[in-house]
Amino acid sequence: MRTIKLDEITKVLENIDPIATIEAGFVAYSEGKAVVPPVGELIFDNPPGDVHIKYGCLVGDDYYVVKIASGFYDNPQLNLPTSNGLNLLFNQKSGELLSILLDEGYLTDLRTALAGAIAAKYLAPTKIRQIGIVGTGIQARLQLNWLKKVTDCREVTVWGRSEEKLGLYKRDMIAKGFSVETTLNTEEVADKCNLIVTTTPASTPLLKSTDIRPGTHITAVGSDTPNKQELDAAILHRADLVVADSIAQCLERGECVHARKDELTAGKNLVELGRVIAGSAKGRTSDEQITVADLTGVAVQDIQISKAVYEACRPEVSKMSN
Amino acid sequence: MRTIKLDEITKVLENIDPIATIEAGFVAYSEGKAVVPPVGELIFDNPPGDVHIKYGCLVGDDYYVVKIASGFYDNPQLNLPTSNGLNLLFNQKSGELLSILLDEGYLTDLRTALAGAIAAKYLAPTKIRQIGIVGTGIQARLQLNWLKKVTDCREVTVWGRSEEKLGLYKRDMIAKGFSVETTLNTEEVADKCNLIVTTTPASTPLLKSTDIRPGTHITAVGSDTPNKQELDAAILHRADLVVADSIAQCLERGECVHARKDELTAGKNLVELGRVIAGSAKGRTSDEQITVADLTGVAVQDIQISKAVYEACRPEVSKMSN
CATH class of the missing domain: 3.30.1780.10 (ornithine cyclodeaminase, domain 1)
Incomplete structure (x- = not known):
């Protein structure tokens, strides 16, 4: 051993x-x-x-x-x-x-960040204007750093609740080669960024559907229990495509839990990431679509x-x- | 660490x-x-x-x-x-x-054997004529050895499928101070012994209700999945008392799975071991009763x-x- x-x-x-x-x-x-x-x-x-x-x-x-x-x-x-x-x-x-x-x-942190990079690789719009990061913790750092492997964009807007943590995040990610703006307002992230990664253990939604612009991809990695939620469920209903790391698991925990299940599954816009990777399901088909990846972490x-x-x-x- | x-x-x-x-x-x-x-x-x-x-x-x-x-x-x-x-x-x-x-x-082996000793302590008849052991593996050895702490009986009949394994078991348990007879027939165990411990991963019952004599206590420790079964379900229906280490768990896996649940639970002869130990539920109340302990192993x-x-x-x- x-x-x-x-x-x-x-x-x-x-x-x-x-x-x-x-x-x-x-x-x-x-x-x-x-x-x-x-x-x-x-x-x-x-x-x-x-x-x-x-x-x-x-x-x-x-x-x-x-x-x-x-x-x-x-x-x-x-x-x-x-x-x-x-x-x-x-x-x-x-x-x-x-x-x-x-x-x-x-x-665990690493494989979660890797899943985020994979989601962006298959689902982000062709041209990434700015990367939005919601949260200032370890996952907020790792997600951004691994996005380097799948996009050339180095412009970032990061949201957090604390100026101090935002300052530390900015310092750390500038050192990794990014240009970083900070904000206390998630609307600003939604307005500026068309690739957004949410990384918090929030239990009330941080991003509202009304703030999300067409052509945005959002990867939500923070929620892994039934009570955590980062995205307004209306975002999932509005999205052209919702990609789950595991459909079975995301209907029990994660963002999909908070959406109307029937609508998500009947609309056939809920597909599994492995099928998108394998090419047996379509990913994003136009730069105007809104796509969401709900990543709860699969064994x-x-x-x-x-x-x-x-x-x-x-x-x-x-x-x-x- | x-x-x-x-x-x-x-x-x-x-x-x-x-x-x-x-x-x-x-x-x-x-x-x-x-x-x-x-x-x-x-x-x-x-x-x-x-x-x-x-x-x-x-x-x-x-x-x-x-x-x-x-x-x-x-x-x-x-x-x-x-x-x-x-x-x-x-x-x-x-x-x-x-x-x-x-x-x-x-x-795991130890805490399983300890649970068997505890079940015998609270449920075995006053005078143990002979101890019956069904199986010849590690658990068959540990169960018998730990019974020393709760009974003075050192007379044992052991059942197994292989003469060779029975021979090894007999040798090992004589060395531990027991007097051991071997048999290839579980009826013989049921006939001679009034404290029986079943320790096998059998998926078809080894002990039949018709063979069990009044005044017997049986502890079944072998089954810990829904498909394993050592006791004819009729034994549980006939028993005056069925004691589960966890009622919730035994209704999902173990011996109770194979019994008619309604009958087991409605008859109020299914109680939890912790309640018997604490004295909030009755254990054996006469030496003529048949009692069963279904031990599936609780975290x-x-x-x-x-x-x-x-x-x-x-x-x-x-x-x-x-």
């Missing part, structure tokens, strides 16, 4: 094409080649925190993976990171524990990233464990 | 009263003081294996626990143990991973045993991790 720590994980990630890895996972999932049971969940009130257990495997693969990730929203007051977690990789033929990836939540992402890290680590880890 | 390996776990268990620990867990569970979501599950066909994720916490406690345990039934052909697993202990206030208990499935057992091991290890582990 190999324990792989965060520093080793970040090192071997340099040798992996993580976007391709995650895309393959979404395709397998949408083709029914992944076993992904419903998410296990613990929700705490005091202090507020949620724990998600995502697990499963590709059918007939060598592995199954169990990922445990948490968000404890008062942690910054204790000088602890909000998100935390680990991935466990097992042998699908014997149940043996092969590896503990002590990624401290990083692989197949955890499976794929864990496998990739484990396999990339094997030679090095073998040496180290001697 | 402290990784605790099996040898350390078995060592510190000597300083713990594990029966009291598990009893307290069952009581908390039945009093609604535990959060125990439905079991997560992966089932594999080729080779046959099942993985259970049991997780939860006591309300307001310092910890939450996630336990991953597997049974891969062809593993002995690969010279690997059938069962495997680990327990993870987290800080309920921050999500921090506090400890990985690399118990290789031992704590509260994993929580309790993991907490106890972690807390008992703390000083030693601190030293070792320097």
Whole structure:
């Protein structure tokens, strides 16, 4: 059994094409080649925190993976990171524990950011005027940074509730090569940006349908529980296309929960990301469309990233464990 | 974060009263003081294996626990143990991973055996004539050995499908101070024994109602999925009392699944083990009654045993991790 720590994980990630890895996972999932049971969940009130257990495997693969990730929203007051977690990789033929990836939540953050980049790759309008980021946390940083792989746009407007956090975000993302404006008003993001990523644990909508301009793509990654919501449900109804990482899961948690299900599914504008990637469903078909990606995080992402890290680590880890 | 390996776990268990620990867990569970979501599950066909994720916490406690345990039934052909697993202990206030208990499935085996001893303590008839064990595996050994804590009876009849395995079982349990007869016929177990423990992953009943004599207590620990079944459902209907470790869980998996639910629940002879332990529900009230304990394994057992091991290890582990 190999324990792989965060520093080793970040090192071997340099040798992996993580976007391709995650895309393959979404395709397998949408083709029914992944076993992904419903998410296990613990929700705490005091202090507020949620724990998600995502697990499963590709059918007939060598592995199954169990990922445990948490968000404890008062942690910054204790000088602890909000998100935390680990991935466990097992042998699908014997149940043996092969590896503990002590990624401290990083692989969850990463695979979430990768899904955002993939959504933008397939759904953003041809010309991205400005990127809008809603939120100033880790995911707000990672999402923007990974968008570099799929767009040349480096103009950003970021929304946050705190001037201080906006200032830190601006400083950090300028260092990453972006030009960043800050705002306390989400309308400004909706007005200026035609690729928007929402990254907060909000439980009341931050973006209103009336503010969204035609030709906008919105990726919502913040909501992963039934009670979190970043987008006014009217946005989903108005959208020409709603793409879910998992339709089944998004109808239970995420943004789709808050929309009228019948309308979403009957209108046939709700499709799965893996089908768009595989080309078996259409993505955006004109630059005037409004598209939404509802990303709640599917275990197949955890499976794929864990496998990739484990396999990339094997030679090095073998040496180290001697 | 402290990784605790099996040898350390078995060592510190000597300083713990594990029966009291598990009893307290069952009581908390039945009093609604535990959060125990439905079991997560992966089932594999080729080779046959099942993985259970049991997780939860006591309300307001310092910890939450996630336990991953597997049974891969062809593993002995690969010279690997059938069962495997680990327990993870987290800080309920921050999500921090506090400890990985690399118990290789031992704590699951142990807490299952402890539940069997507890069931016998509260439900077995006053005078135990002979102990019947159905099965010859690890659980068949552990159950019998832990019964020493709750009965003086050392006379045993064991059933198995293989003479070879019966021989090994007999040898091992004689070494533990028992007098052991073997049989290939479960009727013989039912005839001679008034405390019977079934420990197999059978999917067709091994014990028939017509063979069970009045004054028998049966503890069924083998079934933890909807399709496994060791007892003829007629035994549950005939029993004066059916005690479930978790009524909710036993109606989804275990022996109760195969009985007529309405009849079980309406007859009010289905009660929860924690209530019997706490004295808020009656256990056996006469030596002529037939009683059944359906034990499917509840996360509260994993929580309790993991907490106890972690807390008992703390000083030693601190030293070792320097």
